[in-house]
Amino acid sequence: MPYSNDPTMLLDGIRAFIDPVHVRTDPDSRLNYGRDWTRLYAPNPLAVVLPGSVDQAQQLVRYANDYRLALVPSGGRTGLSGAAVACQSEIVVSLERMNQIIEFDPVDRSVTCQAGVVTEAVQNFAREHDLYYPVDFASRGSSQIGGNIATNAGGIKVIRYGLTRNWVTGLKVITGRGDLLELNRGLIKNASGYDLRHLFIGSEGTLGLIVEATLQLTRPLREPVVMVLGVPNLDSMMSLYHVFRNKLELSAFEFFSELALRHVLNKGLHRPFDVATPYYVLIEFDNPEQWHTDTALALFEQCAEQGWLADGVISQSESQAKELWRLREDISESISEYLPYKNDLAVRISRAPAFLAEADALLTREYPDFEVLWYGHIGDGNLHINILKPDKLDPAAFIAKCGTVSEHLFSILQQYGGSISAEHGVGLTKKPYLQYTRDETEISYLRAIKQAFDPNGIMNPGKIFDSHNDA
Numbered sequence: 001m002p003y004s005n006d007p008t009m010l011l012d013g014i015r016a017f018i019d020p021v022h023v024r025t026d027p028d029s030r031l032n033y034g035r036d037w038t039r040l041y042a043p044n045p046l047a048v049v050l051p052g053s054v055d056q057a058q059q060l061v062r063y064a065n066d067y068r069l070a071l072v073p074s075g076g077r078t079g080l081s082g083a084a085v086a087c088q089s090e091i092v093v094s095l096e097r098m099n100q101i102i103e104f105d106p107v108d109r110s111v112t113c114q115a116g117v118v119t120e121a122v123q124n125f126a127r128e129h130d131l132y133y134p135v136d137f138a139s140r141g142s143s144q145i146g147g148n149i150a151t152n153a154g155g156i157k158v159i160r161y162g163l164t165r166n167w168v169t170g171l172k173v174i175t176g177r178g179d180l181l182e183l184n185r186g187l188i189k190n191a192s193g194y195d196l197r198h199l200f201i202g203s204e205g206t207l208g209l210i211v212e213a214t215l216q217l218t219r220p221l222r223e224p225v226v227m228v229l230g231v232p233n234l235d236s237m238m239s240l241y242h243v244f245r246n247k248l249e250l251s252a253f254e255f256f257s258e259l260a261l262r263h264v265l266n267k268g269l270h271r272p273f274d275v276a277t278p279y280y281v282l283i284e285f286d287n288p289e290q291w292h293t294d295t296a297l298a299l300f301e302q303c304a305e306q307g308w309l310a311d312g313v314i315s316q317s318e319s320q321a322k323e324l325w326r327l328r329e330d331i332s333e334s335i336s337e338y339l340p341y342k343n344d345l346a347v348r349i350s351r352a353p354a355f356l357a358e359a360d361a362l363l364t365r366e367y368p369d370f371e372v373l374w375y376g377h378i379g380d381g382n383l384h385i386n387i388l389k390p391d392k393l394d395p396a397a398f399i400a401k402c403g404t405v406s407e408h409l410f411s412i413l414q415q416y417g418g419s420i421s422a423e424h425g426v427g428l429t430k431k432p433y434l435q436y437t438r439d440e441t442e443i444s445y446l447r448a449i450k451q452a453f454d455p456n457g458i459m460n461p462g463k464i465f466d467s468h469n470d471a
C-alpha cells in the first residue's frame with residue numbers, strides 16, 4: 001500500500017468502509033474522545049472513529065497497518081492513568097456503538113457482550129436474571145466492559161471476588177496485526193497452552209482491540225450490611241482487618257482518611273457519627289436474616305476495648321448502606337476539581353503496616369504544604385494516595401514536584417515488592433516509573449510480546465512503555 005501523509009485522504013479511506021457520520025473530526029468529539037479522567041494531557045486526536053461491527057473494527061486495524069496510523073482504543077474514558085488519551089494525532093477508536101448484549105446462558109451463568117457495553121448494564125442484566133456481576137466501582141455508570149478488561153479493573157469487591165481477570169472466560173480480539181482471535185470461548189477449564197486471553201486483560205490497548213467478551217456471573221450478595229468504623233491510626237486499621245476478616249466473609253474492606261471524608265461532606269453528605277477520627281474503615285458482609293449481626297457487634301466491642309476504634313455505625317436498611325458507601329465512593333469525584341496527582345499503589349497485605357508507616361513519614365516530610373488524601377481498597381493492599389494541587393501552583397510545577405516525591409515513594413515501594421499501579425494502569429502517568437515494579441529483563445519480554453501482536457506499533461503507542469516500533 002502506498003504511504004500517505006494526507007489526513008483528508010487517509011480519513012476518506014476509512015469513510016469507504018465506515019459510515020462517514022462515524023468518522024468524526026469536529027472539535028467537540030476530538031476533545032471529548034481524546035481524553036480520560038486524568039485531565040492532565042491536552043487531547044489532540046486526528047479523528048474519532050466509531051466502528052459498528054467486528055468486521056468494521058477489523059478493517060480499521062488492517063487499514064491502520066497499511067498506512068501506519070496510530071489507534072487509541074476508547075471505552076468510557078474513565079481511566080485515571082492516561083491510557084485512553086490521544087494527544088499525538090492518533091485515531092481514537094470508540095467502541096461505544098458496539099454496545100449489545102449478545103448471549104446469555106443460565107446454565108453456564110455467563111453473558112457475552114460487545115466491548116462497548118457499560119459496566120452497570122451488565123450488572124443490571126445479571127440482576128434481572130437473579131445473578132451478579134461482582135466487578136464494581138464508582139464509575140460503573142460510564143465505564144465500559146472493554147475498558148475494564150483492558151485495565152483489569154478492580155474496585156470495591158476485590159477482597160471477595162477478585163479483579164476483572166477472574167470473570168472473563170472468553171474474549172474476541174483483533175490483534176495489532178489485524179487478525180481476529182477468539183480466546184478461550186467461555187471455557188472454565190482449558191489447558192491447551194498459552195492463554196492469550198490473559199495477555200489482553202490489562203494490556204491497556206497496546207496489543208489490539210477487544211471487541212467482545214464472555215463474562216462469568218455468580219450468585220448475588222445476600223442482604224449485605226455496611227459498617228463504618230472510626231479508627232485512630234493506620235495500625236489499628238490493620239488490626240481491624242485481621243479481626244473482622246477472621247470471623248466474617250467480607251465483600252469489602254475499604255478505608256479513607258478524615259481529610260478525604262471532609263471533601264464528600266462539603267458536597268452535602270453527612271458524617272457517619274459525631275466523633276471525627278483520623279481514619280475510617282468501611283466493611284461490608286452478607287447478613288441474611290441478621291445471622292451475623294451479633295458477631296459483628298461483638299467484634300466491634302472487642303476492638304473498641306483494644307482502642308482500635310472510637311465509634312461506628314452499622315446499616316439498618318439498604319438505603320442506609322448505600323448512603324454509607326457514598327462516603328467512600330464519592331471521594332474521587334469530590335476532589336477531581338483539584339486535579340489530584342494520583343498514586344495507586346499495591347503491596348502485599350502482610351507488608352502493608354510497615355509500608356504505610358514509611359510512606360506516611362515520607363509524605364508528611366515531603367508535602368508539608370500540600371493536602372494529601374488517603375483512601376482505597378486496603379483489604380487488597382491497594383492504597384490511593386491523592387495529592388491535591390494548591391490553587392496558585394502551576395500544574396506543570398505541581399506535577400514535577402509530585403514526580404520527584406514519587407521517585408522516593410516508589411523506591412520504598414520497591415523494597416516492599418509492591419506495584420506502582422494496583423488497578424488504574426500504567427498508561428502515560430506511571431510510564432516513567434515502570435522500572436520500580438518490573439525490571440529491565442521483564443520489560444524486554446513485554447516489548448517482545450508487543451512486537452508479536454503489533455509489529456507496526458499502531459496500537460496505543462507510547463502507553464505502558466515506549467517500544468521501538470511505535471507508529
Ligand code: MLT
Pocket residue numbers: 080138155329331332376377384
Ligand atoms: C476509587 O477507588 O475511588 C477509584 O479507584 C478512583 C480513585 O482512585 O480516585
Ligand code: ZN
Pocket residue numbers: 155376377384423
Ligand atoms: Zn480504586
